[in-house]
Amino acid sequence: MYYSKKSAEPTPEEQTSIWSCLSDGCECWMRDNFSFDSNPNCPICGSEMLADSRMLPVLKK
Numbered sequence: 556m557y558y559s560k561k562s563a564e565p566t567p568e569e570q571t572s573i574w575s576c577l578s579d580g581c582e583c584w585m586r587d588n589f590s591f592d593s594n595p596n597c598p599i600c601g602s603e604m605l606a607d608s609r610m611l612p613v614l615k616k
């Protein structure tokens with residue numbers, strides 16, 4: 556394997572746990588580690604949120 560060290564490296568992504576709004580037409584979601592509740596409600600419409608996951612850029616600490 557060869558990796559070139561260029562400045563335009565793609566941002567690394569990883570499968571990240573998120574909460575996704577269950578309301579039709581509401582696109583709201585948030586990272587699981589940004590929510591303080593084990594079963595949060597959507598901050599936009601107040602609907603229940605479903606545990607989901609998606610590929611997101613890795614957060615730098």
Ligand SMILES: [Zn+2]
Nearest residue numbers: 576581597600
């Ligand atoms: Zn919502």
